[in-house]
Amino acid sequence: MSFEKVGVVGLGTMGAGIAEVLARGGIATVGIEIDDEALARGRANVASSTGRAVKRGKLTEEGQAEILGRILFSTDFADLADCGLVIEAVPERLDLKGRVFAELDKVCGPDAVLATNTSSLSVTKIAATTTRPDAIVGVHFFNPAPVMRLVEVIFTERSRKDFVDAVTELVRSLGKTPVTIGDRAGFVANRLLFGYLGPAAHLLEQGRTAADIDASMTAIGLPMGPLTLMDLIGLDTCLEVLEAVHADSGDPRHAPAGLLRDLVAEGALGRKSGRGFYTYEGIGSGAVVDPRAGTASTEISDALYLPYLNDAREMVAAGYCTGADADAAMTLGCGFPEGPMAALARL
CATH class of the missing domain: 3.40.50.720 (NAD(P)-binding Rossmann-like Domain)
Structure with a gap:
């Protein structure tokens, strides 16, 4: 055909x-x-x-x-x-x-x-x-x-x-x-990505600073921090995906943070509205008002990255996708420099 x-x-x-x-x-x-x-x-x-x-x-x-x-x-x-x-x-x-x-x-x-x-x-x-x-x-x-x-x-x-x-x-x-x-909520790329992004919003809600959270992840080689990425995607879209994945998985890590819900309710949707986790110089701008350098923490990076790697390992072990599929999803679909299975093989 x-x-x-x-x-x-x-x-x-x-x-x-x-x-x-x-x-x-x-x-x-x-x-x-x-x-x-x-x-x-x-x-x-x-x-x-x-x-x-x-x-x-x-x-x-x-x-x-x-x-x-x-x-x-x-x-x-x-x-x-x-x-x-x-x-x-x-x-x-x-x-x-x-x-x-x-x-x-x-x-x-x-x-x-x-x-x-x-x-x-x-x-x-x-x-x-x-x-x-x-x-x-x-x-x-x-x-x-x-x-x-x-x-x-x-x-x-x-x-x-x-x-x-x-x-x-x-x-x-x-x-x-x-x-x-x-067919499962989030498929491969969003299932893995939002198992990493959702908990980052919870860390912010628990008192970590946005700058520290993002700095912790760029320090281990990711192209941008999770909160910056969520602002780029759009917080309304992030909330939508997290709700769908959480309804399917029941995993508390997929439950949208109350802070995320509040920002969306206020119309703070990220770059496209000029404000999200960060405040931007204008609608659609990527330039942050009053940017601050964060302090990288292995505690933060381990809390976010290691569960993501475990999610990928479990997904492959369950036969939902191959290791190559998981790596392709995260490198080609999400812009990660390295796929999770490749990272696990290296660690």
Whole structure:
């Protein structure tokens, strides 16, 4: 099974990035949005991203025109009728995704693969909103999709194996690294990442300073501290993922800190709002107001990093993923300089 035409529903930053990846791969792509205004934003997202590649000399103007020419931008779900694969990339709300899949049930052919790009919701629950749960596959790209190499391909107990295999091969053909796994909250990358990030917020709540927490982790070689990373991701997104993972695992380390909940309730969402764990010079800025150097502590780094390594060891021992999968997830998906299994082999 191969895919000559692929649809993407939802052309926000992630969906537009996925559409660009497909079009770059030479695939005829249909991008769907809810109305003309949203569609114009989606088209602008793709044009802006490819335009930056032209300015950096990574893409010619002719190449950009070819990519944009492969994407049919539309507000009509009927344009997805002849797509062999449709990827849903709308916001993380089960009710909204359910409405999208109800529409796909109506217009897509009986052998079409219907995929969700969810990062935190149960693929099984999403599949339950359709009349064909065996056609549902998770295909979790990481942001920005044109740049990030990792894609998690998720199957449920009812997913057709030939559909899962076809999506995995498509991902590989696009120059990405697929990690194919079963359905569990957080999958591999977010399950491991947020088992590390969530406890960092608890340490802050318990009286450690943000500067000390972050300094402790950069001191052992991580590119940025956990609180800085959470501000970059968005605290509302962090809360959403932690709630989903905690509901699945029951592990107290995954329970969102009260401080995190309070900040989100106040609208302090990190860089995108100008304030989160840190206060920034402006909305979207990465420059911290009154930056302070922290003091690294092995007590802090051990408290955060060692449980993360143990999570990875247990995940691999349970057969959920391979050691190579765990390492790929954290290096390619989360930007860690070293995967957890490689770190364990070195320690």
